[in-house]
Amino acid sequence: MAKLSFLAGFGAGYVLGARAGHERYEQIRRGWEQAKDDPRLQSLAGMAQARADDAVSALKARMGGEPPR
Incomplete structure (x- = not known):
């Protein structure tokens, strides 16, 4: 009897949790x-990309440039 009530409770919790999880995901x-x-986010992303590019360029310059291909 305890096993059956546990399974019923688990099933109900799973169904309700899955529904709530999907709604939160959406x-x-x-x-x-x-x-x-959002244009503000696009602007921030552009600035972050420019800073990352500058940091990579500075690191490459400190390490002696780009390796030969």
Whole structure:
């Protein structure tokens, strides 16, 4: 009897948790879709990319340039 009630409780928890998890996933996904199209985020991403490129260039210069191909 205890095993049956445990399985019933586990099943109910799984179903309810899966539904709540999917709804939260969709909420996060919609937020990301809105954020990635935001011009402010695009500007920040561009500045971060430029800084990363500068850092890589400076590191390559300190190490003697690019290796031969």
